[in-house]
Amino acid sequence: MLRKKFTDILLDTNLITKEQLQSCISEKEASGKTLEQILIEKNLISKAEISKALAKEAGFVYIEKIGEKMVDTELLSRIPLKFLRQNIIIPIIFEGFKTVVTSNPRDLQSLDDISLLLTGDVKYGVADSDIINTAINKYYPLETSKEMMEELKEEEGGEIDLAEIEERDILEMAQEAPIVKLVNHIIFQAVKEDSSDIHIEAFEKELRVRYRIDGVMYQRVLPPKRYQGAIISRIKIMANLNIAEKRLPQDGRIQIKVGDKAIDIRVSVLPCNYGERVVMRLLDKSKGAVDLESLDFSKRDYDIVSRNITRPNGIILISGPTGSGKTTTLYSILSKLNKPDVNIITVEDPVEYTINGVNQVQVKESIGLTFAAALRSILRQDPDIVLIGEIRDKETAQIATQAALTGHVVLSTIHTNSSPATITRLIDMGIEPFLISSSVICIMSQRLVRRLCDKCKQSYKPNIDDLKKLGLSQTQVGDFAFYKSVGCPDCLNTGYKGRLGIFEVMEIDDEIAHLIVEKADANVIKNKALEKGMVNLIDDGVRRIKLGQTSVEEVLSVAYASQLLE
Numbered sequence: 001m002l003r004k005k006f007t008d009i010l011l012d013t014n015l016i017t018k019e020q021l022q023s024c025i026s027e028k029e030a031s032g033k034t035l036e037q038i039l040i041e042k043n044l045i046s047k048a049e050i051s052k053a054l055a056k057e058a059g060f061v062y063i064e065k066i067g068e069k070m071v072d073t074e075l076l077s078r079i080p081l082k083f084l085r086q087n088i089i090i091p092i093i094f095e096g097f098k099t100v101v102t103s104n105p106r107d108l109q110s111l112d113d114i115s116l117l118l119t120g121d122v123k124y125g126v127a128d129s130d131i132i133n134t135a136i137n138k139y140y141p142l143e144t145s146k147e148m149m150e151e152l153k154e155e156e157g158g159e160i161d162l163a164e165i166e167e168r169d170i171l172e173m174a175q176e177a178p179i180v181k182l183v184n185h186i187i188f189q190a191v192k193e194d195s196s197d198i199h200i201e202a203f204e205k206e207l208r209v210r211y212r213i214d215g216v217m218y219q220r221v222l223p224p225k226r227y228q229g230a231i232i233s234r235i236k237i238m239a240n241l242n243i244a245e246k247r248l249p250q251d252g253r254i255q256i257k258v259g260d261k262a263i264d265i266r267v268s269v270l271p272c273n274y275g276e277r278v279v280m281r282l283l284d285k286s287k288g289a290v291d292l293e294s295l296d297f298s299k300r301d302y303d304i305v306s307r308n309i310t311r312p313n314g315i316i317l318i319s320g321p322t323g324s325g326k327t328t329t330l331y332s333i334l335s336k337l338n339k340p341d342v343n344i345i346t347v348e349d350p351v352e353y354t355i356n357g358v359n360q361v362q363v364k365e366s367i368g369l370t371f372a373a374a375l376r377s378i379l380r381q382d383p384d385i386v387l388i389g390e391i392r393d394k395e396t397a398q399i400a401t402q403a404a405l406t407g408h409v410v411l412s413t414i415h416t417n418s419s420p421a422t423i424t425r426l427i428d429m430g431i432e433p434f435l436i437s438s439s440v441i442c443i444m445s446q447r448l449v450r451r452l453c454d455k456c457k458q459s460y461k462p463n464i465d466d467l468k469k470l471g472l473s474q475t476q477v478g479d480f481a482f483y484k485s486v487g488c489p490d491c492l493n494t495g496y497k498g499r500l501g502i503f504e505v506m507e508i509d510d511e512i513a514h515l516i517v518e519k520a521d522a523n524v525i526k527n528k529a530l531e532k533g534m535v536n537l538i539d540d541g542v543r544r545i546k547l548g549q550t551s552v553e554e555v556l557s558v559a560y561a562s563q564l565l566e
Helices: 006-012 018-031 035-041 047-058 073-077 081-087 108-118 129-139 145-154 178-192 225-238 299-309 326-337 371-378 394-405 419-429 433-439 464-469 510-517 522-531 537-546 552-565
Strands: 089-094 097-102 123-126 197-202 207-213 216-221 250-258 261-272 275-284 314-319 344-348 359-362 385-388 409-414 440-452 458-460 482-484 496-507
Touching (some): 006 047, 035 047, 081 089, 089 108, 089 123, 089 129, 097 108, 178 250, 178 275, 207 225, 225 275, 299 314, 299 326, 299 440, 314 419, 326 344, 326 385, 344 371, 419 433, 419 496, 419 522, 464 552, 496 537, 496 552, 510 522, 537 552
Parallel strands (some): 097 123, 314 409, 314 440, 344 359, 385 409
Antiparallel strands (some): 089 097, 197 207, 207 216, 440 496, 458 482
């Protein structure tokens, strides 16, 4: 039976009209692009719809998603990584059969080549190129840490290759010398597990590698102690640091690719008792800023934030400890405000994500380009909105206040325990209360709690002690289902997957501004804000618990402790 052509399938399924198809074919002939490329560029058809049509044309099965259960690492290891990448093709097990999944079923040569390597009966499927690339990056088997440790033992006494590296995919560098491969593996595994930090710690008799995943540390690799110097030197070379300097702290940066992800790594090296300690902070630059709506504020908090960020001038501060998501919230606000008719300039240390249309300045204290110095110059650049990465000192705070009073919107972060305590912190820095009340319009305090894994969380009845710590009674809880973590392969047996924010949003109205001028205690300001509807951190955490998004333990670990500090 003759199969239909790709264009006939598109018309029969009413995905496009004859006129649209003819226009795209004319453009294809003129531009040299494929018909599929033009259809996607014009937003006429999605990638998934094109893959379905190509599958139908070729008589192949359409694969919507490639999950872990469909992957056979032994099967994958038979095919060179470079071949899979170049041809956007992957072998999987689908409905019990070896299935070669491609994004381009018309490329018969690559299908024949991979079939020869796999041997035996093979079926064929079509999937979107993004789905195939993601599966290759996630599941292609590298050498395990154990295998690398064995290889390192065999290499004892041999020379370690510490040659300069190029900025290229570390998966493709995995065939190089053992030390290079081990460092690449450590970084790749961290990216694969969505780690925010890698810690390489030197002790008397061991070298330990730990990852921070969703705010919690997990031990992963224990390389031989004798290779400590080589491993740290390798990282220093990647970060353009001085490998001969072992007495002073050093900071550097690595920019690499893992698959199709651009990863920016901030490297900090600190001398300790038994050698240097390295911490690497990972930033996935491909993620960019998240939408303000996706931060999932309560309706009251979202309305206040939305109202205040559109005011013509004033300071909006986000407070919280290191790693509480302050910068993510700032970037979300910035993305919301980023329009062609607005001039936005930022001063950051470092610039974490690049935003199109925003002028971003990197602080370099070593040459005198501090927050304060950069801000003074920025105010002469006619900005409408200024983002300051962090208010650390009196000088920066004073310039921010002056900027707000002279018609600018200023966004920044500050390290305090709560929104009301931020006022006290600014006064301690030396800012006059009347200036604070005139310039600061909104303060947000936030924390991150781990999100319960939807696949394994279990409902339960909380005990009275936990409810008391949350400030709830059994009557208030009523029939709400509380959930606890369990653990499954999908969440690496932690019971949690990802993180979410809890917020405390305080709007500075006339009454609170009056209390600031009178130098009222932080608790007095807090009580007035609560009276006017502010929801504190622990109560916003309770909202998350009632929605089944997090556990009592998680909220108490960040919110209860912070309440005690006030």
